[in-house]
Amino acid sequence: xxxxxxxxxxxxxxxxxxxxxxxxxxxxxxxxxxxxxxxxxxxxxxxxxxxxxxxxxxxxxxxxxxxxxxxxxxxxxxxxxxxxxxxxxxxxxxxxxxxxxxxxxxxxxxxxxxxxxxxxxxxxxxxxxxxxxxxxxxxxxxxxxxxxxxxxxxxxxxxxxxxxxxxxxxxxxxxxxxxxxxxxxxxxxxxxxxxxxxxxxxxxxxxxxxxxxxxxxxxxxxxxxxxxxxxxxxxxxxxxxxxxxxxxxxxxxxxxxxxxxxxxxxxxxxxxxxxxxxxxxxxxxxxxxxxxxxxxxxxxxxxxxxxxxxxxxxxxxxxxxxxxxxxxxxxxxxxxxxxxxxxxxxxxxxxxxxxxxxxxxxxxxxxxxxxxxxxxxxxxxxxxxxxxxxxxxxxxxxxxxxxxxxxxxxxxxxxxxxxxxxxxxxxxxxxxxxxxxxxxxxxxxxxxxxxxxxxxxxxxxxxxxxxxxxxxxxxxxxxxxxxxxxxxxxxxxxxxxxxxxxxxxxxxxxxxxxxxxxxxxxxxxxxxxxxxxxxxxxxxxxxxxxxxxxxxxxxxxxxxxxxxxxxxxxxxxxxxxxxxxxxxxxxxxxxxxxxxxxxxxxxxxxxxxxxxxxxxxxxxxxxxxxxxxxxxxxxxxxxxxxxxxxxxxxxxxxxxxxxxxxxxxxxxxxxxxxxxxxxxxxxxxxxxxxx
Amino acid sequence: xxxxxxxxxxxxxxxxxxxxxxxxxxxxxxxxxxxxxxxxxxxxxxxxxxxxxxxxxxxxxxxxxxxxxxxxxxxxxxxxxxxxxxxxxxxxxxxxxxxxxxxxxxxxxxxxxxxxxxxxxxxxxxxxxxxxxxxxxxxxxxxxxxxxxxxxxxxxxxxxxxxxxxxxxxxxxxxxxxxxxxxxx
Numbered sequence: 001x002x003x004x005x006x007x008x009x010x011x012x013x014x015x016x017x018x019x020x021x022x023x024x025x026x027x028x029x030x031x032x033x034x035x036x037x038x039x040x041x042x043x044x045x046x047x048x049x050x051x052x053x054x055x056x057x058x059x060x061x062x063x064x065x066x067x068x069x070x071x072x073x074x075x076x077x078x079x080x081x082x083x084x085x086x087x088x089x090x091x092x093x094x095x096x097x098x099x100x101x102x103x104x105x106x107x108x109x110x111x112x113x114x115x116x117x118x119x120x121x122x123x124x125x126x127x128x129x130x131x132x133x134x135x136x137x138x139x140x141x142x143x144x145x146x147x148x149x150x151x152x153x154x155x156x157x158x159x160x161x162x163x164x165x166x167x168x169x170x171x172x173x174x175x176x177x178x179x180x181x182x183x184x185x186x187x188x189x190x191x192x193x194x195x196x197x198x199x200x201x202x203x204x205x206x207x208x209x210x211x212x213x214x215x216x217x218x219x220x221x222x223x224x225x226x227x228x229x230x231x232x233x234x235x236x237x238x239x240x241x242x243x244x245x246x247x248x249x250x251x252x253x254x255x256x257x258x259x260x261x262x263x264x265x266x267x268x269x270x271x272x273x274x275x276x277x278x279x280x281x282x283x284x285x286x287x288x289x290x291x292x293x294x295x296x297x298x299x300x301x302x303x304x305x306x307x308x309x310x311x312x313x314x315x316x317x318x319x320x321x322x323x324x325x326x327x328x329x330x331x332x333x334x335x336x337x338x339x340x341x342x343x344x345x346x347x348x349x350x351x352x353x354x355x356x357x358x359x360x361x362x363x364x365x366x367x368x369x370x371x372x373x374x375x376x377x378x379x380x381x382x383x384x385x386x387x388x389x390x391x392x393x394x395x396x397x398x399x400x401x402x403x404x405x406x407x408x409x410x411x412x413x414x415x416x417x418x419x420x421x422x423x424x425x426x427x428x429x430x431x432x433x434x435x436x437x438x439x440x441x442x443x444x445x446x447x448x449x450x451x452x453x454x455x456x457x458x459x460x461x462x463x464x465x466x467x468x469x470x471x472x473x474x475x476x477x478x479x480x481x482x483x484x485x486x487x488x489x490x491x492x493x494x495x496x497x498x499x500x501x502x503x504x505x506x507x508x509x510x511x512x513x514x515x516x517x518x519x520x521x522x523x524x525x526x527x528x529x530x531x532x533x534x535x536x537x538x539x540x541x542x543x544x545x546x547x548x549x550x551x552x553x554x555x556x557x558x559x560x561x562x563x564x565x566x567x568x569x570x571x572x573x574x575x576x577x578x579x580x581x582x583x584x585x586x587x588x589x590x591x592x593x594x595x596x597x598x599x600x601x602x603x604x605x606x607x608x609x610x611x612x613x614x615x616x617x618x619x620x621x622x623x624x625x626x627x628x629x630x631x632x633x634x635x636x637x638x639x640x641x642x643x644x645x646x647x648x649x650x651x652x653x654x655x656x657x658x659x660x661x662x663x664x665x666x667x668x669x670x671x672x673x674x675x676x677x678x679x680x681x682x683x684x685x686x687x688x689x690x691x
Numbered sequence: 692x693x694x695x696x697x698x699x700x701x702x703x704x705x706x707x708x709x710x711x712x713x714x715x716x717x718x719x720x721x722x723x724x725x726x727x728x729x730x731x732x733x734x735x736x737x738x739x740x741x742x743x744x745x746x747x748x749x750x751x752x753x754x755x756x757x758x759x760x761x762x763x764x765x766x767x768x769x770x771x772x773x774x775x776x777x778x779x780x781x782x783x784x785x786x787x788x789x790x791x792x793x794x795x796x797x798x799x800x801x802x803x804x805x806x807x808x809x810x811x812x813x814x815x816x817x818x819x820x821x822x823x824x825x826x827x828x829x830x831x832x833x834x835x836x837x838x839x840x841x842x843x844x845x846x847x848x849x850x851x852x853x854x855x856x857x858x859x860x861x862x863x864x865x866x867x868x869x870x871x872x873x874x875x876x
Contacts (some may be wrong), residue, residue: 044787082814220869284693303779304779307778307779310779331754393804547762549761570822592765594765594766595763595765638780638781639781640774640781642780642781642812643780643781643782643783643812643813643814644774644783644812647764647765647766648766649765649766650764650765653762653774655776655779656782659776660760660762660776661762661773661775661776661781662762662775663762663765663774675768
């Protein structure tokens with residue numbers, strides 16, 4: 001039966017990643033609880049699944065490596081090996097190797113260079129001669145290992161269900177696996193259920209097997225072979241005496257032609273009655289109630305529901321003038337349902353941050369090991385949910401932050417003890433939701449930021465003038481400036497000067513923000529604020545003449561109504577207002593965006609009164625002059641680049657309740673527009689409509 | 692009569708019905724210009740701009756819409772009218788008159804937006820009025836005139852009949868070629 005497996009491969013890659021993740025998590029837990037058999041079982045199951053699946057999909061490198069790993073894990077689980085730090089290190093490295101091998105199969109990235117090295121190490125610990133592990137042997141079903149003294153004969157009966165193949169199972173793989181565990185003394189195929197050829201459905205399994213196997217392996221490992229049996233399939237494993245084995249062999253020798261060619265049913269029936277443990281296959285690894293859905297499909301659904309919301313509110317507005325009370329009532333009921341629907345649809349994209357946090361566990365561990373520190377890693381609020389895109393994209397910045405905390409934040413044990421702290425430092429990662437935002441806090445009880453050094457460095461790099469007297473919080477936040485790294489010597493772990501600046505850029509790209517609080521000698525706390533989702537934005541709707549623009553609420557500090565003559569001219573700077581002692585430059589959006597002023601209002605009056613929205617971007621404040629505030633609203637972000645290109649000063653577009661398109665201002669871009677406003681000849685610029 | 696072009700017959704009919712100077716039944720008799728056998732037939736949607744007739748390949752046309760309110764985009768060349776909401780998609784609207792360096796026309800009841808697919812993108816073209824669907828054989832399309840030094844790459848050719856001369860536009864070139872700066876865009 002030749003089927004195209006390539007489309008299943010994608011699923012394998014996803015699953016392999018999950019299994020590797022659970023392996024890693026269990027391994028890290030194992031460090032503190034080396035005797036936990038449940039953890040060992042988890043690790044073993046994950047490895048076993050990866051092995052089975054990779055062999056099925058013909059990714060032999062993964063299969064081969066995992067096979068060796070599995071052998072070791074098996075001995076570990078059976079208590080033949082002791083867990084120690086060295087072994088866990090090796091296993092963790094193995095997880096990395098498998099990850100790299102899977103990546104190799106998936107994207108063709110180069111094979112991990114430590115593959116052979118790790119493989120050798122695994123084999124050494126395993127105490128197995130490496131010759132057993134060559135690919136020819138693992139694929140060789142008829143390997144005959146000489147039975148040793150401890151070997152025990154087993155009788156195994158396999159009764160696959162008719163649907164066996166449908167569950168992606170293959171009896172051949174089972175037989176192969178069994179044969180690798182020992183010597184198959186005898187195999188009897190029961191083909192009594194096999195129908196006439198005309199009635200045979202090639203996708204159903206009609207055969208069952210009786211196997212006599214002599215093996216050194218524990219009975220438990222035999223059960224593991226059948227771990228993924230579906231509910232309808234049954235198998236039995238029975239330890240038999242050598243004599244019974246000999247009899248069985250003799251019996252089948254005499255009936256050889258029969259046993260292979262045809263029925264063995266009466267025999268099977270008889271055997272079933274004997275007092276053996278009958279095992280119904282456990283349901284596949286605690287199948288959680290989830291469905292895998294293509295991400296694009298999901299996004300499309302959410303988009304469409306967004307349209308329904310807009311559509312419904314358009315209808316509602318149209319109805320207002322001609323509808324009677326009842327219609328209005330149904331309309332508002334519909335409106336509510338639609339909004340609920342949208343909320344639910346946005347929930348579909350939400351995933352807990354736990355997996356990302358878990359990754360940090362490993363990062364901390366590795367850094368601590370490398371730089372010789374003792375660090376306890378604590379997480380809180382692992383089940384806080386965030387948009388999938390946000391979770392994916394916050395991972396890298398978090399790794400960087402966590403590394404920094406472990407490398408720079410936490411002191412060496414000696415330093416800590418000298419400072420009267422426990423030798424073991426604590427790095428705590430905490431997530432929680434507040435309002436429409438998710439906060440991720442990274443707290444360490446390390447040495448905190450060294451203000452003096454930061455300031456020196458900032459002056460040295462020309463980031464501040466030597467005379468400046470920045471506030472404490474200003475100094476702390478200098479670490480986010482480009483080209484800033486306080487580590488006096490560049491370590492392998494961090495301190496290349498691209499650190500926190502990149503972190504901040506990444507966080508801001510997610511419409512989030514980052515800040516730091518630090519007490520010297522007591523530790524630091526980094527707080528990352530992220531939006532729940534990227535698809536929706538809280539916006540302040542403002543009017544400019546007849547156009548409506550959306551200003552992201554995130555960047556809005558406040559709005560003020562100006563009195564005449566509040567706007568002052570300063571030569572070389574332009575127009576400014578004085579806001580509680582602070583000078584804030586004014587940007588007339590009409591001018592920056594080239595929108596004709598509202599002619600109804602007297603120009604002279606317009607010039608120096610009206611409403612300004614104070615926005616903040618990277619610590620820089622700007623007063624945007626607008627005609628009117630229209631209110632605050634959640635808007636669905638539409639990308640202008642889909643059908644056009646990036647427009648300076650515009651972050652995107654959205655469709656308002658009445659169906660018209662409003663542009664979302666990019667505060668950062670608009671402030672740059674103001675910089676180049678003077679020498680900009682907008683309409684004569686060669687602007688191209690690149691497809 | 693084959694109707695294997697992407698515009699729904701209904702859309703076009705409804706649209707044309709609104710036009711006083713065009714009888715609905717004209718839709719039925721598409722103007723066929725000397726199609727000789729063995730010639731492949733090309734279909735173009737023709738429209739008016741400044742009393743000139745232009746045509747674009749019908750396969751690129753997604754739909755035709757009445758002119759509705761367009762949200763202007765700041766700091767854009769004049770030919771970019773802005774964006775509009777096409778059933779939830781934000782679509783860029785190009786004023787084809789301006790794009791071809793003609794004077795801006797007043798928007799009246801005949802002004803329509805032809806929604807086209809250019810590569811992966813959807814754009815709307817503002818034109819004075821749409822006329823009909825023109826079937827032209829290869830033999831009746833003449834290459835774009837070579838005028839020394841003047842870029843005519845956005846012209847696919849000229850389709851002619853006794854009393855008509857239709858300029859066939861290559862909107863892929865016209866709207867997507869970044870080096871095409873001669874048009875002032």
